Amino acid sequence: MLEFRNVSFTFPGRREEIEVLRDVSFACRADEIVAVIGPSGCGKSTLLSLANGLRNPTAGAVWVGGEVVKGQSRLLGMLFQQSTLLPWRSVVENIELGLEVRGEQKKLRREKALALMRQYGLGGFERKYPHALSGGMQKRAALAQTLAMEPKVLLLDEPFAALDAQTRVVIENDVVKICRTGKRAMLIVTHDIAEAISMADRVVVLSRRPATVKEIFEIPFSRDAKSVADVPGMTEFTTYFKRIWDALDISVTGMGEAA
Amino acid sequence: MISWTHTIIVVLGRILVLVVILLGTELGVRYGLLSRLFFSSPTEIFSAFQLQFAEGGLARDVGITVFETLLGLVAGSLAGMAVGLVLPQLHILSRIFEPFLMVLNGIPVIVIAPLFILWLGLGILSKIGISVYIVFFAMFIPVYTSSLRLDRSFTDALRVMGANRWQIFWKVVMPSAMPSVYTGLKIGSGLALIGAVIGEFVASRSGLGHMILYASGTLDTPTLYLGIIILAVFAVSLSFAVDAMGPLLVHWRFADEK
Numbered sequence: 370m371l372e373f374r375n376v377s378f379t380f381p382g383r384r385e386e387i388e389v390l391r392d393v394s395f396a397c398r399a400d401e402i403v404a405v406i407g408p409s410g411c412g413k414s415t416l417l418s419l420a421n422g423l424r425n426p427t428a429g430a431v432w433v434g435g436e437v438v439k440g441q442s443r444l445l446g447m448l449f450q451q452s453t454l455l456p457w458r459s460v461v462e463n464i465e466l467g468l469e470v471r472g473e474q475k476k477l478r479r480e481k482a483l484a485l486m487r488q489y490g491l492g493g494f495e496r497k498y499p500h501a502l503s504g505g506m507q508k509r510a511a512l513a514q515t516l517a518m519e520p521k522v523l524l525l526d527e528p529f530a531a532l533d534a535q536t537r538v539v540i541e542n543d544v545v546k547i548c549r550t551g552k553r554a555m556l557i558v559t560h561d562i563a564e565a566i567s568m569a570d571r572v573v574v575l576s577r578r579p580a581t582v583k584e585i586f587e588i589p590f591s592r593d594a595k596s597v598a599d600v601p602g603m604t605e606f607t608t609y610f611k612r613i614w615d616a617l618d619i620s621v622t623g624m625g626e627a628a
Numbered sequence: 629m630i631s632w633t634h635t636i637i638v639v640l641g642r643i644l645v646l647v648v649i650l651l652g653t654e655l656g657v658r659y660g661l662l663s664r665l666f667f668s669s670p671t672e673i674f675s676a677f678q679l680q681f682a683e684g685g686l687a688r689d690v691g692i693t694v695f696e697t698l699l700g701l702v703a704g705s706l707a708g709m710a711v712g713l714v715l716p717q718l719h720i721l722s723r724i725f726e727p728f729l730m731v732l733n734g735i736p737v738i739v740i741a742p743l744f745i746l747w748l749g750l751g752i753l754s755k756i757g758i759s760v761y762i763v764f765f766a767m768f769i770p771v772y773t774s775s776l777r778l779d780r781s782f783t784d785a786l787r788v789m790g791a792n793r794w795q796i797f798w799k800v801v802m803p804s805a806m807p808s809v810y811t812g813l814k815i816g817s818g819l820a821l822i823g824a825v826i827g828e829f830v831a832s833r834s835g836l837g838h839m840i841l842y843a844s845g846t847l848d849t850p851t852l853y854l855g856i857i858i859l860a861v862f863a864v865s866l867s868f869a870v871d872a873m874g875p876l877l878v879h880w881r882f883a884d885e886k
Binding site: 443456501 | 782
């Protein structure tokens with residue numbers, strides 16, 4: 370469904386070019402969740418911007434649904450790290466924004482948005498503005514906005530970092546379910562090893578900049594868990610956590626190793 | 629919660645201050661404690677009002693100044709808004725024009741006023757021109773800076789949804805500039821009046837500024853006070869009118885306040 374084939378990306382800086390990604394290749398099938406993890410500043414978010422068409426790879430290509438990504442693909446939906454709900458639109462107007470951009474009829478898009486709001490526990494907040502919502506509810510609203518466009522591939526850029534632990538587990542479970550039941554491909558960028566193992570079928574570890582694929586871990590057991598909260602209690606979890614931690618090669622002393 | 633007694637005390641206090649001022653000047657001037665050259669009693673100001681009104685000059689002067697101010701405010705705001713919104717979209721043009729606009733903004737309006745009189749004559753056109761000029765910058769500066777600092781995450785989100793430039797402009801750029809438009813309008817409404825009156829001070833044959841300047845020159849103190857009071861009333865009404873536009877321009881900020 371989503372595939373990176375030998376993707377490289379270099380920032381055209383003013384004085385010197387910055388090589389961010391070098392020859393990155395991996396795939397994510399429909400019904401599959403892939404987590405990308407790497408040291409901070411390694412280019413994880415850049416990877417997503419190449420898939421959603423905000424940037425173009427310097428070499429190689431990103432494939433979505435059997436086609437090379439050029440500009441924005443209708444198959445693709447994105448959940449950003451920060452809230453992208455527009456403050457001047459009520460919650461329901463925000464959720465139907467994507468459909469509005471696509472030129473869908475007002476009545477139809479409103480119906481879809483209201484149905485999604487009921488489904489994700491946002492009923493009664495239709496006329497409220499985003500700032501009146503809690504962090505968790507804002508995330509749900511953003512999720513509903515993305516799902517309203519019925520994407521086949523979901524991109525998530527550290528979307529749950531700002532949420533408290535309980536809310537986080539609930540939304541993570543929702544997202545996993547959305548992916549599994551809707552046969553969607555999902556790519557989640559995170560710096561949280563536990564989150565990566567708990568949600569994903571596969572974890573791609575990137576190296577420091579210029580980022581290459583350092584190692585890919587298949588996580589066979591996360592799919593069997595009833596809830597993402599159960600995964601850290603599974604026997605294999607610690608082993609994978611240790612292996613991924615080692616692959617990340619984060620120097621605990623901080624300044625010790627050469628960056 | 630503020631208690632009722634508290635509110636009543638505040639209202640009564642305000643009435644008391646007003647009464648003291650009115651009564652104090654009335655008695656002070658009447659009994660020679662305050663010089664008639666520097667002060668006027670409320671009754672004298674009221675007679676000046678009756679006289680000016682009867683001669684037909686007052687209504688005309690007020691009408692002219694109000695007209696200049698409102699036209700200056702509307703035209704200056706629209707122009708400032710348009711340029712402030714569109715210029716940041718055109719990167720190179722924005723960088724070319726920025727220093728020129730900043731220099732123009734820096735020139736005190738009192739210095740620019742004679743130029744407008746020269747270009748547009750002694751009539752109301754030059755006053756409207758001056759008013760438009762300062763209102764333009766009052767609107768342009770906040771709208772322009774806020775458009776430059778537009779939240780990229782909003783435009784990125786819209787782009788990923790497949791929105792084109794126009795859709796991004798109408799759905800993100802415009803509404804996100806509305807708080808600045810509101811600010812510009814608040815500042816501009818005061819400046820519009822200043823621009824009109826300054827124009828009338830520099831050279832004119834009518835308007836409230838002209839009336840005040842003429843009264844000052846002829847030592848007609850009651851008419852001078854009358855002019856100031858009318859300007860104050862107009863300025864306050866204008867600022868109330870602009871405040872009332874808040875819920876229209878930035879409705880989401882007023883949504884949950886009760």
